[in-house]
Amino acid sequence: MKHIAIYEPTDGSQKPAELLQIKLVVQSLQKIGVDISIHNIWDEPNLYAEVHPLERVLLGEGVESLPVTIVGSEVYKKGCYPDYAELLKWSESRD
DSSP: OOEEEEOOOOOSEEEEEEEEHHHHHHHHHHHOOOOOOEETTOOOOOOHHHHHHHHHHHHHHOGOOSEEEEEEEEEHHHHHOOHHHHHHHHHTTOO
């Protein structure tokens, strides 16, 4: 199973309901054993420069491209959060 990482902004552009929904989706998937994490740019700013696929997106498109979802080492989605079905499907992909 590949690791799924969601890198999100916290610039106030997200709606509170949207933030709550993605947090609940991530927690739900973690409970069933999906290898998934969510990261906040304000809490972990160095991480955003250390993850090379994310760094490329940010350098090329700017922070407007956040949130960015990376599965393994590939960018699967940017500009909006994935839904539960997408995350579940991606979690089934193998290395």
